[in-house]
Amino acid sequence: MENCCNCVPQRFLTGDMKEDDIKENVRIIEIHRSLVYAIGKTVYPEYNFIGHDLSKFSSAELEPYTIKFVNKAPDSENPAWESALEHHYKNNPHHPQYWEGKPMPEEFLKESIIDMLAARYQYAEAKEVLPDQLQPEMFDVQPMYLTRYIDSDKKRVQDELDRLKAIDWHAVPIQGLNFSISSKK
Structure with missing residues (x-):
């Protein structure tokens, strides 16, 4: 197989993995990354x-994430999933697990909040493109x-979500990369 911008390198295709499945996972990752960037730059422009979630393109994560989120295989049929998730946590300081029970630095705590909001918007609400403005209900997190999160970070996250919910976002346009990644075939 030729390696170009539209092809998946052969080394990523093992077993029954299909190139179209990998491409769909890449599309899902890029949507998430664009949502994180757009929400993040709107809420925290500083x-x-x-670089959010770039490790999902690594050989340690790409195939197991594809099996889980594209093929929807149960974890019992995805033996590399646990090690892929551990790899993800160890390489992304916006995850509380990275800090192994220590308080998260402010920057990574805020990225963690944005990641959570973007993931919920993308997966729970099944949306791929943001509205023109953030909505206060986007900051309602169960x-x-x-x-x-450890207890002290949990309080910091909830306090920050409450602060963000109180802002009048109607006058604040979404910043950054707010684009749609080519849709599924």
Whole structure:
């Protein structure tokens, strides 16, 4: 197989993995990254979100994430999933698991909040393009999504979500990369 911008390198295709499945996973990742960037630059313009989740393109994560999120295989049929998730946590300081029970630095805590908001918007609400302005209800997060944080960070996250919800976002346009990645075939 030729390696070009539209092809998946052969080394990523193992077993029954299909190139179209990898491409769909890349599309899903890029949508998430663009949502993180757009929401992040709108809410926290002082931070850089461009490198968010780049490890998902690594050989350690790409195939197991494809099996889980594109092929929808149960974890029992995806033996590399746990090590891929561990790799992701160890290489992305916006995840509380990276800090192994220590308080998260402010920048990564805020990226973690943005990641959570973007993921919920993309997956739970099944949306791929942001509205023109953020909506206060976007900052309503169920307590079950905060269990991964240590207690002190959980309070910081909830306080920050409350602060963000109180802002009048109607006058603030979405910043950054707000584009749609080519749709599924």
